Amino acid sequence: MSEPAIPPAACTTVFVYGTLMPGERNAHIAALGGSFSAQRAVLSGHRLLHLHPEAYPAVVPGEPGDTVQGHALTYPPTDWAVALPFLDELEGVEEAPPLYLRRQVPLTLEDGSPGSAWVYLYALEDRLTRPGVWPVPGGDWRSVPDRTRTAESDR
Helix, strand or coil, X not given: CCCCCCCCCCCCEXXXXXXXXXXXXXXXXXXXXXXXXXXXXXXXXXXXXXXXXXXXXXXXXXXXXCEEEEEEXXXXXXXXXXXXXXXXXXXXXXXXXXXXXXXXXXXXXXXXXXXXXXXXEECCHHXXXXXXXXXXXXXXXXXXXCCCCCCCCCC
């Protein structure tokens, strides 16, 4: 189940850590909703996993020292209302069962300042018990060698 509709004055930032990051295969999805600013950010207390053969990442709650590297994409409130449905669809928020759940989390932005953003947390716990789940050292998905997929429908 997705989060309730977000009022325009609420958080309009999403933390992306995989295929939605600038330069990655689904970066164009992030742009479908309108303009945004992107800056590097770190999500603490979460673990980054790579799923194979799916070739996409999963973030799950972790230990206090765990970190995930990514980008904070901040949309103007008017564009956020358009962007959010594209993002939720890509992340399977409305699927039954949902593939990811959208949650609000604290971040550290690249300049060291605190921030807040929505993040998509992986929701299929049973998948995480099967082969093909690899922790990503350093929490940076761009370091994974087999992350490229060519099919347009792939997450």
